[in-house]
Amino acid sequence: TTVVVNGTASHNIPETLWGLMFEDISHSGDGGLYGELLQNRAFQEVTPGTVAALAAWTPVGGASIAVIADSTPLSSALPNALQIIVPDGVAGVGNMGFWGINVNASWTYNASFFFRFPDTLPSSDVTATASLVSASGGTVFASANVSLSPTADWTQVFTTLTPSASAPDTLNNFTVTFKDFSGTINTALFSLFPPTFMGQENGMRADIAQALLDLGPSFFRFPGGNNIEGNTIATRWQWNNTVGPLTSRPGREGTWSYINTDGLGLYEYLVWIELMGMQPIMAIWSGFSLGGQTVANSPDALAPYIEQARQQIEFVVGNTSTPGGALRASLGHPEPFTLNFVEVGNEDQFAPSTYLYRWPAFMNALQPLFPDIRFLATTFIFNPVLGPTPQSYDSHMYDTPDWFAKNSIMYDGFLRNGTTYFEGEYAAISVNPSDLFGTPANGRFTFPTMNGSVGEAAFMMGLERNADIVFAASYAPLLGHVTQNQWTPNLLAFDAGAVIKSTSYYVQQMFSLNRGDAYLPSTRADPSGTLFWSVVQQNAPPAFIIKLANTGADAANVTFQLPAAVKGAARLVQISGNPTDSNTPESPDKVVPVTSSVDAGQDMVVAAPGFSVSVVTVPIA
Numbered sequence: 001t002t003v004v005v006n007g008t009a010s011h012n013i014p015e016t017l018w019g020l021m022f023e024d025i026s027h028s029g030d031g032g033l034y035g036e037l038l039q040n041r042a043f044q045e046v047t048p049g050t051v052a053a054l055a056a057w058t059p060v061g062g063a064s065i066a067v068i069a070d071s072t073p074l075s076s077a078l079p080n081a082l083q084i085i086v087p088d089g090v091a092g093v094g095n096m097g098f099w100g101i102n103v104n105a106s107w108t109y110n111a112s113f114f115f116r117f118p119d120t121l122p123s124s125d126v127t128a129t130a131s132l133v134s135a136s137g138g139t140v141f142a143s144a145n146v147s148l149s150p151t152a153d154w155t156q157v158f159t160t161l162t163p164s165a166s167a168p169d170t171l172n173n174f175t176v177t178f179k180d181f182s183g184t185i186n187t188a189l190f191s192l193f194p195p196t197f198m199g200q201e202n203g204m205r206a207d208i209a210q211a212l213l214d215l216g217p218s219f220f221r222f223p224g225g226n227n228i229e230g231n232t233i234a235t236r237w238q239w240n241n242t243v244g245p246l247t248s249r250p251g252r253e254g255t256w257s258y259i260n261t262d263g264l265g266l267y268e269y270l271v272w273i274e275l276m277g278m279q280p281i282m283a284i285w286s287g288f289s290l291g292g293q294t295v296a297n298s299p300d301a302l303a304p305y306i307e308q309a310r311q312q313i314e315f316v317v318g319n320t321s322t323p324g325g326a327l328r329a330s331l332g333h334p335e336p337f338t339l340n341f342v343e344v345g346n347e348d349q350f351a352p353s354t355y356l357y358r359w360p361a362f363m364n365a366l367q368p369l370f371p372d373i374r375f376l377a378t379t380f381i382f383n384p385v386l387g388p389t390p391q392s393y394d395s396h397m398y399d400t401p402d403w404f405a406k407n408s409i410m411y412d413g414f415l416r417n418g419t420t421y422f423e424g425e426y427a428a429i430s431v432n433p434s435d436l437f438g439t440p441a442n443g444r445f446t447f448p449t450m451n452g453s454v455g456e457a458a459f460m461m462g463l464e465r466n467a468d469i470v471f472a473a474s475y476a477p478l479l480g481h482v483t484q485n486q487w488t489p490n491l492l493a494f495d496a497g498a499v500i501k502s503t504s505y506y507v508q509q510m511f512s513l514n515r516g517d518a519y520l521p522s523t524r525a526d527p528s529g530t531l532f533w534s535v536v537q538q539n540a541p542p543a544f545i546i547k548l549a550n551t552g553a554d555a556a557n558v559t560f561q562l563p564a565a566v567k568g569a570a571r572l573v574q575i576s577g578n579p580t581d582s583n584t585p586e587s588p589d590k591v592v593p594v595t596s597s598v599d600a601g602q603d604m605v606v607a608a609p610g611f612s613v614s615v616v617t618v619p620i621a
């Protein structure tokens, strides 16, 4: 195969083209990216007196524990407490973390909890011991004492823990025990944090954040996805419940079957997005919840939700003379955050008839107030026909590897009428086109596979070719706990101790780190074929960047006739494997990219193994 590469660029590559989509699904927030290591740390949204309320907590040394609605609640947002009846001897309570706790001797952990003595006050200070112990109890990796004054008023205590050794596995617990006290003590809002990414307060787990930073992402779509919608209107994501002190955050029933602490809140997201060099694509709730509850088509019904969305945007970009801007400044960020894109809802193609009035209600109220923000519609393109006409749409595609290869041409025929597109969610998820969202036994991927990743690469080349109208694209879902998940495959899998980079993660990285500045048209690939390519020009240092995907089993050589003289050596990054290969917890590095140097030639021959993606950077003379 010979590809003739045009020397005149058809369009620039938008700086936002490759980025991240995030929502709290499969514990990607609580138990994943968010740094808190304790599960059910504040007994949010649980029913006192039930076993479920005690999730992740166990008594130690014969104590008896129960979640109660304290007669003197810690706060209106956190009304529940963990009551511990402590017998003689060493006893207290333990937390298993999010199915494990990573005990690392090089880390200093920050631990804290609230306490009060509800009945008889002790006659003197009580010593509590915070520890990191093996789940078997046999090994104490770290412990520190804190002194509890005899008070009936809620008081927070803090300590640090520095393990004497790293644990051999993550089967470890955090415990708080008493050795010279017996009686009743109420506790609330526990917390155990490892060092966070770039030291952000109430921030992110460093290894996951680093893996995301290593993708070189340009944007971060959040907070959903389904998880912004809520199962009901009452349990929708509400920005104002996610900012300020943790004692003001009630948490909510997320749409992915677990309670969200909202410790990862709007301010934490925005600060972290800035630390990561990304920009937000922020969603506002648009009046529809997944259980079907929809805000009625009347100005009075819609007004409170439009106002809440307005306040959410004002919190992000308002100057400090506005309430939102003043609140943001009080939290430590007086400067407005960057906000160029706001998405109105999520997947409202499932509620098109009401989006017909919800979209204009939000747009007509908000666009005039925030003229520099581009609002994205979340329905199918021009279906329904919305007014005012959306400037941008967010399209989601989940399908087979073959579908993605064949549909690399998806945007080729779109009108160039000023409308731009965000491919906000896409992934090859199954080999079974008649049961895409089925079980692994029926073709669903548990982890991304090589043939899925190559299909995605072919599709992504179509996005580069159409990047004059496609301004952003992100694989979804981004993160998933290895065992506690509601969706697979995910770009990254993780558990309490490990992050597993998938074959699709590497493909995302190969594109994002080699995005180039301008697209060079070239001979068209056969969409029903097995070879797919793109060529971009990089300005600094000057180079042609060739991307080549081989979705077939047979190796192939492709000659690229480049439009200018080249020099020296070319850098080849190549990932290839068997079509069903995945990186898994058992074999996390089964398929990884290999970087090598090849001779540069103006007729550049790229040798593509079966099921491979290659990126060749050829320096321009």
Ligand SMILES: [NH3+][C@H]1C[C@H](O)[C@@H](O)[C@@H]1CO
Pocket: 023, 025, 224, 225, 226, 227, 346, 347, 396, 425, 476, 477, 487
């Ligand atoms: N159903 C998918 C589409 C929705 O937007 C996401 O929450 C889900 C997983 O990425």
